Every structure is written in C-alpha cells, then in structure tokens.
Amino acid sequence: MNPAADDPTGAFEGKVVLVTGGGSGIGLATAHAFARQGASVVVAGRNRESLLLAVASIRGEGxxxxxxxxDVRSAExxxxxxxxTVSVYGGLDIxxxxxxxSLVGSLSEFSTAQWEEVISTNLTGTFLLMRREVDHMRRNGGGVIVNSASNAAHMTLPLLAAYSASKAAVLSLTRAAGREFIAENVRINAISPGPVDTPMWATRPGESQADRRKxxxxxxxxxxxxxAEEIADMVLWLASPQAAYVAGHDLVVDGAMSS
Incomplete structure (x- = not known):
C-alpha cells in the first residue's frame, strides 16, 4: 500500500507534477492520483482530445x-x-x-520505420524529457523523476522484441542517470509494470480484448x-518522501510474472 495515498492532508500539496502519456491508461490514473493528493498536474501527450478529457475529469474531482x-520524439x-509547465505552475518537482x-510483430518482419517509432518514442523520448527535467530540477533544489519501463525488459515476450529492447535501454539510462544526479538531490527511478488493462496494452494479431485478458x-x-491504479500507487510511492533513499532503482510490479 502507498503511504502517500493514505494521507488525507495531501502528501503532494503544492507540488508540480508532469505526466507524459497522461491522456489514458497508467498515465491518466497517475495524474488523477497526484491531483487527489494536492499536486498541480500537467498532462501531456499527442492526442489533444484525450488530454482535455483528462483535465476535465481531474478538475471535476476538485x-x-x-x-x-x-510529441516526445521532438526535442523542440x-x-x-x-x-x-514551469511557466504555468512556477516549477517542476516530479x-x-x-x-x-508498443508495436507487435516478428522481428524478421519488422520494418525500419516500426523499429524507429518504438525506439524514438520509448527511449529517445525518455532521454529528451530527462535532459530538460534534470536541467530544471538541479538548478532549483532537486526533484523526482520516474521513468516507465516494463517487465518486458526482464523477460522474453513473443512479438515484442523492439518494445523489450527499448524498455531495457530505459532501465540502463535510468540507472546511469540515477547515480549521476543523486548528489544534486534529483532522484531518478523506473517502474516496470507487468500486464495492465490499458488501451496501449498490445494484442496479438487476431486476438480479441477478452481473449487477451484471459x-x-x-x-x-x-x-x-x-x-492502472495499482501502478499509479507505486509511482506515487517512488515520488514520496518515504522513498527518499531510493535512486537508480527499477520497481517491478507484475505479480511475480518475471521472477
């Protein structure tokens, strides 16, 4: 259980939180969780409509x-x-x-364009975000970054070679940056979910949503x-003071699937 989630006073009151991929799934659940604990949240993504719906739902809860x-593939x-984020809310804490x-397909049939889409979004996008987030945080007293990896970085999964490679690289990037910036009070960790019922969760060709879940x-x-809410709880824990000595770590949340 997340200690922060049980704090009725708002464990993240006054904090500014940026969530990419915030329009659905784990990102949306995490944005809601931070907002419920008093944070001001920026939700980012490529789909304007889903982002506006996310903001409306968060504001609807107060x-x-x-x-x-x-588009996190674009440095600009x-x-x-x-x-x-800094302009609207005055800073960036988390x-x-x-x-x-996640694109599904045999590596032997994967196109260069498909490979580049996965790598540029999952790995290069994380790098571009971290570069700017760290730059702000280290100049403003510190902060917390949580990168989204996957248990696919720890185990073999059919038809997900590109995705697995991208997430394994995210873990390596997280560990290196976690060590590099902890002395400047910037804590960087990763979370590796297992199968979660979200819109992005990949299906195999010809597989229905119900068959996938089963x-x-x-x-x-x-x-x-x-x-998604279970993963959000763990993101909040990593961002909380209870995890103050945790850095360069990968928190696997997959019901022992990759153990």
Whole structure:
C-alpha cells in the first residue's frame, strides 16, 4: 500500500507534477492520483482530445490540471513542454515519463520505420524529457523523476522484441542517470509494470480484448492482470518522501510474472 495515498492532508500539496502519456491508461490514473493528493498536474501527450478529457475529469474531482500537446520524439516540443509547465505552475518537482508505444510483430518482419517509432518514442523520448527535467530540477533544489519501463525488459515476450529492447535501454539510462544526479538531490527511478488493462496494452494479431485478458491472466502467477491504479500507487510511492533513499532503482510490479 502507498503511504502517500493514505494521507488525507495531501502528501503532494503544492507540488508540480508532469505526466507524459497522461491522456489514458497508467498515465491518466497517475495524474488523477497526484491531483487527489494536492499536486498541480500537467498532462501531456499527442492526442489533444484525450488530454482535455483528462483535465476535465481531474478538475471535476476538485484537482488542478493543465493539458499540453507534446510529441516526445521532438526535442523542440519537449523543451516547450517543460518550459510551459514551469511557466504555468512556477516549477517542476516530479515527472512521470510514461509516454510510450508498443508495436507487435516478428522481428524478421519488422520494418525500419516500426523499429524507429518504438525506439524514438520509448527511449529517445525518455532521454529528451530527462535532459530538460534534470536541467530544471538541479538548478532549483532537486526533484523526482520516474521513468516507465516494463517487465518486458526482464523477460522474453513473443512479438515484442523492439518494445523489450527499448524498455531495457530505459532501465540502463535510468540507472546511469540515477547515480549521476543523486548528489544534486534529483532522484531518478523506473517502474516496470507487468500486464495492465490499458488501451496501449498490445494484442496479438487476431486476438480479441477478452481473449487477451484471459490469456495474460492465465500466464501470470497471480492469476490476474494489474490495474492502472495499482501502478499509479507505486509511482506515487517512488515520488514520496518515504522513498527518499531510493535512486537508480527499477520497481517491478507484475505479480511475480518475471521472477
């Protein structure tokens, strides 16, 4: 259980949080969770409509949120995203770099364009975000970054070679940066979810949503798939003071699937 989530006073009151991929799935659940604990949240992504719906739902619960359209593959858009976050809310304390894509297919049939889309979004996008986030945080007393990896970085999964490679690289990047910047009070960690019921969760060709859920639940030692809210709880823990001595770490949340 997340200690921060049980604090009725608002564990993140006054904090500014940036969540990429914030329009749906794990990103949306995490944005809601931070807002419920008093944070001002910037939700970013490529789909303006989903971002506006996210902001409306957060504000409908009494939270504070702003939407910023951003393609994390673009250095210029990432720079603008961080600048706008700081401009609107006066700073940046916590970032959840969650934007990502998963393309399913045999490596032997994967096109160069497909490979580049996965790598440029999942890996290069994380690098571009971290570069600007760290730059701001180290000049302003510190902060926390949580990168979204995957248990696919720890185990072999059919038809997900590019995705697995991108997430394994995110883990390596996280460890290196976590060590480099901890002395400047910037804590950087990663979270590696297992199967979670979200819109991005990849299906195999010809597989229905119901079949996907059934198959993945059967393949998990826990006998079920995770929820976006469960992953959000762990992101909040990594961002909380309770995790103050945790840096350069990968928190695997997959019901023992990769153990």
């Amino acid at each position: 939270g504070e949120a702003t939407a910023v359209v951003c 858009q990432v720079d603008r995203l961080v600048e706008e 970032a959840f770099n969650n934007a990502g894509v 198959r993945m639940a059967a393949e998990s030692p826990s006998g079920r798939i995770g929820t």
